[in-house]
Structure formats: C-alpha cells, structure tokens
Amino acid sequence: MSSIAASTALHQRARKQWHLGQKHARAGRWERATHAFREATELAPLDVVYALNLARAWLKQGRLDLAEGEALRALSVDPRNTIACALAAHCQMETQRYADVVATLRSLPDGVELDHDYFELLARALQYGGHPREAIPVYCEALARRIDASTVHYQLGLCFNEVGMKEEAAECFKTALTLGIGSHEVGVRGLLSYFEREVCRWTSADADLAALRTALRSLPDDSAIPTTPFAHVTLLGDPHEQLRSARSAARHLASLNTVALPPVPHRGSADGRLRIGYVSSDFHQHATCILIAEMLEQHDRSRFAVTLYSHGVPDGSPMRSRIERATEHFVDLRGMDDRTAASTIRDRGVDLLIDLKGWTRDHRLGIFVYRPAPVQASFLGYPGTTGADFIDYVIGDPWVTPLTHADHYTEKIAQLPLCYQPNDRMRALPPATPRSQCGLPEDALVLCGFNQPFKISGEVFDVWCDLLRQVPRAVLWLLEWNGQVQANIAREAARRGVDPARIIWAPRLEHPLHMARLQQADLFIDTWPCNAHTTASDALWAGVPVVTLVGQTFASRVASSLLHAAGLPELACHDLPTYRARIIGLAADAAERQDLRARLQAARTQAPLFDSGRFVRDFEALCERMWQRHQHGQQPGALPACAP
Numbered sequence: 319m320s321s322i323a324a325s326t327a328l329h330q331r332a333r334k335q336w337h338l339g340q341k342h343a344r345a346g347r348w349e350r351a352t353h354a355f356r357e358a359t360e361l362a363p364l365d366v367v368y369a370l371n372l373a374r375a376w377l378k379q380g381r382l383d384l385a386e387g388e389a390l391r392a393l394s395v396d397p398r399n400t401i402a403c404a405l406a407a408h409c410q411m412e413t414q415r416y417a418d419v420v421a422t423l424r425s426l427p428d429g430v431e432l433d434h435d436y437f438e439l440l441a442r443a444l445q446y447g448g449h450p451r452e453a454i455p456v457y458c459e460a461l462a463r464r465i466d467a468s469t470v471h472y473q474l475g476l477c478f479n480e481v482g483m484k485e486e487a488a489e490c491f492k493t494a495l496t497l498g499i500g501s502h503e504v505g506v507r508g509l510l511s512y513f514e515r516e517v518c519r520w521t522s523a524d525a526d527l528a529a530l531r532t533a534l535r536s537l538p539d540d541s542a543i544p545t546t547p548f549a550h551v552t553l554l555g556d557p558h559e560q561l562r563s564a565r566s567a568a569r570h571l572a573s574l575n576t577v578a579l580p581p582v583p584h585r586g587s588a589d590g591r592l593r594i595g596y597v598s599s600d601f602h603q604h605a606t607c608i609l610i611a612e613m614l615e616q617h618d619r620s621r622f623a624v625t626l627y628s629h630g631v632p633d634g635s636p637m638r639s640r641i642e643r644a645t646e647h648f649v650d651l652r653g654m655d656d657r658t659a660a661s662t663i664r665d666r667g668v669d670l671l672i673d674l675k676g677w678t679r680d681h682r683l684g685i686f687v688y689r690p691a692p693v694q695a696s697f698l699g700y701p702g703t704t705g706a707d708f709i710d711y712v713i714g715d716p717w718v719t720p721l722t723h724a725d726h727y728t729e730k731i732a733q734l735p736l737c738y739q740p741n742d743r744m745r746a747l748p749p750a751t752p753r754s755q756c757g758l759p760e761d762a763l764v765l766c767g768f769n770q771p772f773k774i775s776g777e778v779f780d781v782w783c784d785l786l787r788q789v790p791r792a793v794l795w796l797l798e799w800n801g802q803v804q805a806n807i808a809r810e811a812a813r814r815g816v817d818p819a820r821i822i823w824a825p826r827l828e829h830p831l832h833m834a835r836l837q838q839a840d841l842f843i844d845t846w847p848c849n850a851h852t853t854a855s856d857a858l859w860a861g862v863p864v865v866t867l868v869g870q871t872f873a874s875r876v877a878s879s880l881l882h883a884a885g886l887p888e889l890a891c892h893d894l895p896t897y898r899a900r901i902i903g904l905a906a907d908a909a910e911r912q913d914l915r916a917r918l919q920a921a922r923t924q925a926p927l928f929d930s931g932r933f934v935r936d937f938e939a940l941c942e943r944m945w946q947r948h949q950h951g952q953q954p955g956a957l958p959a960c961a962p
Contacts, residue, residue: 328361328362329361329362331361332357332358332359332361332362332365332368333358335354335355335357335358335361336354336355336358336367336368336371338354339351339352339353339354339355339358339371339372339375340371342354343371343374343375343378348375348378348379349379351371351375351378352372352375352376352379355368355371355372355375356372358371358372359372359388364395366392366395366396366399366402369388369389369391369392369395369402370388370389370392370401370402370405372388373385373386373388373389373392373402373405373406374405376388377405377408377409382409382412382413383409385405385409386405386406386409386410389402389403389405389406389409390402390406390422393406393422393425397425397426397427398426398427398429398430400426400430400431400432400433400436403422403423403425403426404435404436404439406422407419407422407423407439407443408439410422411439411442411443414446414653414655416443416444416446416447416448417443417447419439419440419443419447420440420443420444420447423436423439423440423443424440433463434460434463434464434467437456437457437459437460437463438457438460438467438470438473440456441453441456441457441459441460441470441473441477442473444456445473445476445477445480450476450477450478450480450481451477451480451481453473453477454474454477454478454481457470457473457474457477458474461474466497467497468493468494468497468498468499469494469499471490471491471493471494471497472490472491472494472499472502472506474490475487475488475489475490475491475494475509475513476509478490479513482800482801482802483802484513484514484516484517484800484802485513485517485519485802487509487513488510488513488514488517488519488522491506491507491509491510491513492510494506495507495510501543501544502543502544503533504530504533504534504537504543504544504545504546504563504566505543505544505545505546505567507526507529507530507533508530508545508546508549508550508563509546509549510526510530511523511526511527511530511549511553512546512548512549512552512553512772514526515553515771515772515773515774515775516770516771516772516799516800516803517771517800517802517803517806518771518774518779518803518806518807518810519806520775520776520779520810521776523775523776524776527553527554530549531554531559534550534559534562534563535559535562537562537566540569541565541566541569542566542569542570542572542573543566543567543570544566544567544570545563545564545566545567545570546563546567546677547560547563547564547567547676547677547702547704547705548676548677548678548679548700550563550564551564551677551700551701551702551848551871551872551873552772552773552847552848552873553772553775553847553848554847554871555846555847555869555870555871555874556870556871557702557723557726557870557871557872558726560702560703560726560871561703561705561726561727561728563705564677564702564703564704564705564706564728565705565728566705567677567705568683568704568705568706568707568708568728569705571683571684571687571706572687572706572707572708574684575656575657575684575687575688577657578688579657579660579661579664579688579689579690587623587667587669589623591619591620591621591622591623592621592622592623592669592670592941592942592945593622593623593625593666593667593668593669593670594617594622594623594624594625594668594669594670594671594672594941595624595625595626595627595663595666595668595670595671595672595691596614596624596625596626596627596672596674597627597629597651597663597671597672597673597674597675597682597685597686598626598627598628598629598630598673598674598675598699599628599629599630599631599675599680599681599682600630600674600675600699601626601628601630601638601641601642601648602630602631602632602633602635602637602638602641603633603635603636603637603638603829604637605851605852606674606698606699606852607637607641608637608742608745608829608852608856609698609739609740609741609742609852609855610674610698610740610742611637611640611641611644611742611744612740612741612742612743612744612930613740613742613930613933613934613937614626614641614644614645615644616930616931616934617645617934617938618934618938619646621938622938622941623646623647624645624646624647625645625646625647625648625649625666625668626641626642626645626647626648626649627649627651627659627663628648628649628650628651628652629650629651629652629654629659629680629682630652630680631652647666649662649663649666651682651685656682656684656685656687656688657688659682659685660685660686660687660688660689660690661688661690663685663690663691664688664690664691668690668691669691669692669693669945670691670692670693670694670695670941670944670945671686671690671691671693671694671695672694672695672696672697672713673686673694673695673696673697673699673700673704673709674697674698674699675699675700676696676699676700676701676702676704677700677702677704678699678700683704683706683709686706686708686709687706687708689708692948693710693711693944693945693948693954694708694709694710694711695709695710695711695712695713695729695732695944696709696711696712696713696729697712697713697738698713698738698739698740701718701848701851701871701872701873701876702726702871702872702873703726703727703728703729703872704728704729705728706728706729707728709728709729710729710730710944710954711729711730711731711732711944711954711957712727712729712730712731712732713732713734713738713937713940714731714732714733714734714738714872715733715734715735715736715737715738715879715959716733716735716959717737717875717878717879717882718738718872718875718876718878718879719731719733719738719872721733721956721958723870724956726871726872729954730954730955730956730957731956731957732940732943732944732956732957733940733957733958733959734933734936734937734940734959735936735959735960736882736883736926736927736932736933736936737879737880737882737883737926737927737933738879739851739855739876739879739880739927740930740933740934740937741855741859741927741928741930741933742930743922743928743930745833745856745859746829746830746833747833747859747860748830748831748833748834749834750834750835750837750838751831751834751835751837751838752838753838755835756822756824756835756838757822757823757824758793758795758822758838759793761791762791762792762793763789763791763792763793763840763841763905764792764793764795764822764838764839764840764841765782765785765786765789765792765793765794765795765839765840765841765843765901765905766795766836766839766840766841766842766843766857766862767782767794767795767796767842767843767844767845768795768796768797768824768836768842768850768853768856768857769797769844769845769848769850769853770797770799771796771799771800771803772848773845773848773849773850774845775845776810778845778846779807779810779811779814780814781894781897781898782794782843783811783814783815783816784898785843785898785901785902785905786816786820787815787816788902789902789905789906792820792905793820793821793822794820794821794822795822795824795839796821796822796823796824797823797824797826798823798824798825798826799826804823807821808821832856833856833859833860836856836857836860836862837860837861837862839857839860839862840862840905840911841862841863841864841865841901841904841905841911842854842857842862842863842864842865843865843901844864844865844866844867844877846866846867846869846874847869847871847873847874848873848874849866849867849873849874849875849876849877849878850864850866850876850877851873851876851877854866854876854877854880855880855927858880858881858884858886858918858921858927859922859928861915861918861919862915862918863886863889863904863911863914863915863918864877864880864881864886864889865889865891865897865900865901865904866878866881866889866890866891866897867891867892867893867894867897868890868891868892877890878890880927883925883926883927884918884921884925884927884928885917885921885924885925885927886914886917886918889914939960940957943957944957
C-alpha cells in the first residue's frame with residue numbers, strides 16, 4: 319500500500335471513529351464518546367476538531383485535567399484556535415487557577431479576532447485573581463463588543479468597589495438592573511443599596527432600598543436565589559426581612575453543594591477533650607481577632623482541643639503570629655474547594671465547628687453545607703441569622719438574642735450569660751494623642767461617630783445635624799473610610815444648615831495609634847439599625863461613653879449588650895427622643911461625662927465585659943451544653959443563659 323493510500327485509510331478510520339463519537343455524544347453517552355474520540359485523535363493527532371471533541375467529552379465527565387490537557391494540545395497544533403484557547407481557559411477557571419487562565423488567553427498571537435466572551439473571561443480571571451484594577455479596562459473591552467451584557471456591568475461594578483470607586487460601582491449595578499439580571503435581582507439590588515450607603519449618597523439609596531425591600535417581599539417563601547444578607551442585616555431593621563434574605567441565600571448555597579461526603583462514624587477523642595474548630599478568613603489584623611485573641615489563648619487545653627481553620631491570606635502582622643501561637647492546631651484551607659475543605663475538617667474529627675464569618679466578605683459557609691462536624695454554630699462575625707438549616711446554633715446573649723426573638727432565626731439560640739462579644743485585655747491603650755495632633759479644637763465637645771459610612775443613613779445624619787445645631791460648640795468626628803464620602807457628607811451637612819467645617823475627618827491608622835486618638839472623644843454617638851460592634855468596644859476600652867439606640871435585630875442590639883456588661887446600661891436608649899435627649903443632656907453636663915469616663919476606666923479591671931477569663935469559662939460551658947445535647951441524642955434546642 320502506498321503512503322498516500324495508508325494515509326487515506328488512517329483518515330477514514332479516524333473520521334469513522336469521530337462520527338461514532340458524535341453519535342454517542344448526541345445520546346449523552348459520554349464515556350463511549352470519549353473512547354471513540356480518543357481513537358480518532360490517536361489516528362489523526364494533528365486534527366484539531368477531533369482533539370476539541372475529545373476535550374469536550376472529558377469536560378462532560380468532570381475530568382477537567384484531561385479536558386484541559388487535550389485543549390492545550392489542540393492549541394499547540396493551532397496556536398490561533400480561539401475555541402481551544404477558551405476551552406483550556408475554562409478548565410483552568412473551574413479549578414481557580416486564575417494566573418493560568420490569563421496566561422492561556424494572552425497566548426493567542428497578534429491578529430486573532432477576539433470576541434466579547436474572550437474579554438469577559440480574561441477580565442474575570444484578572445478580577446478573581448486579585449487584580450480588579452487591571453480587570454476594569456478588559457471588562458470595558460467586553461462591553462464595547464456587547465454593551466447590553468448585564469452580568470459584565472455587574473462584575474465591573476464589583477471591580478470598581480474593590481478599588482474604592484463606590485459611586486461608579488453603584489452606577490454599574492443600576493445599569494445591570496435596567497438591562498435585567500434575572501434571578502440575581504435581589505442580590506444586585508442589595509449591593510446597589512449597600513454601596514450607595516457606603517458613600518452616603520442617601521437620595522438614591524433611600525429609593526433603591528425601598529425597591530430592594532419590594533423585590534425581597536416578592537420572593538416565594540421557598541426561594542433559593544442568591545441575595546445579599548449582609549446588606550439586609552446592616553441596612554434593614556426588620557428581622558423578618560433579614561431572615562427571608564438569609565434563608566434564600568442559604569438554600570441557594572446548599573443547591574450548589576449537592577455531592578454529599580461519605581458518612582463517617584464520629585469517633586470520640588482519644589484524650590476525652592471536646593474538639594472545637596473555628597473557621598474564618600480573618601486570622602490576622604482584623605476586628606474579629608482584636609476581639610477573640612485572648613479568648614483563644616485562654617481556652618482550657620486540658621478539656622478542649624482547639625483548631626483554627628483558616629481560608630484567608632496571612633498578612634505577616636504581629637496579630638497573625640499571636641493567633642497562630644494561641645491555638646494547638648492551625649490548618650490552612652486556601653486552595654481547597656468547599657467539599658475538600660469539609661472533608662479535611664471531618665477527617666480531623668471535630669466535635670463542634672464554629673463559623674466566624676456568616677454572610678460577610680470571603681465567607682466559606684459552603685463548607686458547613688457538607689456537615690463536617692456533628693454540631694455547627696455561628697458566632698461573632700455576623701450579627702444575624704445565617705438562614706441555614708446546616709447551622710445548628712447562633713451564639714448570643716440575653717440582649718442581642720433574647721429567646722422571645724427565636725422566630726428571627728433558623729438556628730437555635732444559645733445564650734452566654736453576660737455578653738456574646740469577647741474582649742482582649744491586651745488590647746492596645748497607649749497614652750492619649752493630643753487634640754492638636756488629631757485636628758480637633760481644644761475647647762470643642764467631640765461627638766465621635768467612627769462607624770463605617772454604610773451604617774450612617776440619612777435619618778441618622780438628620781439627628782446628628784440636629785445635635786450639632788443644638789450644641790454650637792460640638793464637632794462631629796468621622797473616619798475617612800473611602801475617598802468619596804467626604805464631599806457627599808459635606809453637601810448633606812450644608813443642606814441641613816450645618817457648616818461642613820464642623821465635621822472633622824480622621825484618617826485610618828494602625829490600631830494602637832487609633833486607640834490613642836480615640837481617647838480624645840467626649841461621646842461616641844451610635845448608629846442604627848446597625849450599631850457599632852468592635853468599634854463600640856474600642857470606644858468603651860478607651861474610656862469613651864457610648865450612647866446607642868436599641869432596635870429589634872441582633873445588629874441593632876450589640877452596643878446595648880456591651881453597655882450592660884460594662885456597667886453603663888443607662889446609655890442604651892429604646893427610642894429616638896430618649897437617644898437625642900441623652901446626648902444633649904450629657905453634652906451640657908461635663909461632670910456626668912467625667913463620671914462615666916471614670917466608671918469606664920474602672921471597668922477595664924472590674925466589669926464583666928473585659929473579664930476574658932470569665933468569658934472563656936462561660937463560653938466553654940455553653941459549648942459543652944451544645945455537645946451534651948448531641949451526645950444524648952437530642953436535636954439542637956434553645957440554650958438559655960445560665961446564671962453568671
């Protein structure tokens with residue numbers, strides 16, 4: 319047989335196998351299709367069509383590694399083949415290898431015509447790989463080719479947020495909603511409202527918040543769509559709306575994690591200790607660690623084996639080193655998908671797994687879907703219900719989670735006797751920074767509102783400006799959280815008849831320097847419906863009285879809990895007139911303010927709020943109560959506070 323005849327025969331055999339593979343593929347018989355396509359590629363290794371069909375068949379069977387390899391082989395044969403390039407990049411994207419996605423996509427030679435999908439995928443890889451600023455112009459290239467791509471406007475908004483351009487982010491979300499974002503509407507409306515509040519653009523925010531509430535109420539009771547629970551828990555004061563949002567988000571998350579882990583009988587620990595695991599991305603210089611560091615150090619290691627499961631990036635800070643030293647075991651979950659992370663935790667035999675994130679940024683609630691521990695709880699990081707049937711308990715106290723609020727939660731309420739929030743007696747408290755170095759007038763009454771701007775609504779600012787009008791020597795001291803807030807606040811102050819010069823802006827500083835200047839505040843005036851949390855305990859530790867307004871949600875009752883544990887319950891106000899009157903009264907009474915400061919100074923060594931040893935004993939006792947119910951074959955149930 320001549321070489322031409324042999325080649326023709328090989329080609330015919332390869333094409334026959336390819337046709338057979340196509341037949342199996344159309345019938346959904348992907349294993350058989352794979353076999354046929356592989357035969358075709360072995361007979362004709364330079365045929366890119368056969369290689370791409372094989373890659374697709376591997377992809378259909380979930381074999382991303384083999385699909386990627388075959389697509390890259392096809393790309394090596396034909397470096398200009400955009401289909402091979404996209405398929406390989408898709409496999410890399412699915413395995414979260416974002417740098418590889420960028421490298422693969424950018425490997426196409428000059429002159430290749432690039433479409434919308436190419437730029438969208440490249441932008442997402444840059445965005446998810448931690449380069450939002452680079453992703454922005456690439457998303458714009460995608461929009462230049464398809465201006466009505468609502469999901470691209472949405473992703474572009476997320477990138478603008480990452481680089482501090484909150485107003486631009488809000489405009490992108492508005493465009494996405496106008497174009498139609500399908501089942502993501504409630505989630506995008508939540509982000510829109512949240513980012514508008516982050517820059518204190520209240521006129522738009524109020525209307526968009528009303529639209530969010532309408533969209534949320536229109537959801538079916540059994541909805542399972544992505545929402546933004548954190549926006550609801552911080553912007554809305556209705557606990558039932560918060561529950562509705564969280565339930566939908568939790569159902570959606572559970573639907574994405576459907577391949578269960580193999581059942582493994584739970585083994586008791588060899589040494590008889592209760593094994594507790596904490597899951598978070600914030601084991602570094604972060605508000606959570608500012609609160610929890612000493613608690614971790616104080617755990618009784620003779621009775622409790624504690625493991626931290628970290629899915630966050632180490633920041634090299636002294637706090638990170640302290641946290642790693644504070645616990646027996648530190649396990650890095652980065653790079654693991656939820657199922658793999660859950661399997662890792664389960665295999666270590668954890669009894670009680672505690673989530674420290676809830677629906678906050680970079681959460682990994684998906685790990686908990688797989689039930690890696692017999693008992694699972696939510697604590698500290700999220701002031702509300704997760705809405706998840708895979709979380710058994712929410713850890714609170716009689717103030718933030720009264721048992722009469724049980725219908726606000728899918729979890730069972732487990733109460734600590736005094737305050738749910740731990741505090742660190744090692745927290746920095748250097749000598750006070752002179753007012754002149756803080757930009758504060760020496761003779762002014764300093765009203766401090768160091769909450770993040772998303773907590774400052776138009777209603778809150780109305781009250782604060784009224785206070786400034788009634789107390790002419792007062793100034794309002796706010797934190798510079800992002801560069802777009804100041805101009806909006808100044809404009810809103812002028813509209814309310816207040817000179818913007820009476821608002822003093824404090825730059826963000828490292829925590830010890832922040833605590834040094836914070837002592838120069840006369841009063842900390844709180845926000846609603848989301849109170850100050852770590853910020854409030856910072857103020858109390860610095861000796862600054864906090865005046866708060868108590869609401870009906872966890873987030874609106876935190877400062878009240880702190881004040882009761884610090885011995886200043888009279889500063890927790892249950893209605894707006896009382897809140898306003900209390901601040902005005904204290905503004906006029908220097909002696910009472912001084913008395914409050916003296917009580918707070920004494921509280922550092924005497925009040926339950928700052929008694930870390932007592933807190934840990936109470937916390938450990940509560941953990942044991944949760945575990946005992948499980949050991950006795952009981953379902954999770956409400957655990958009222960025991961007498962302190």
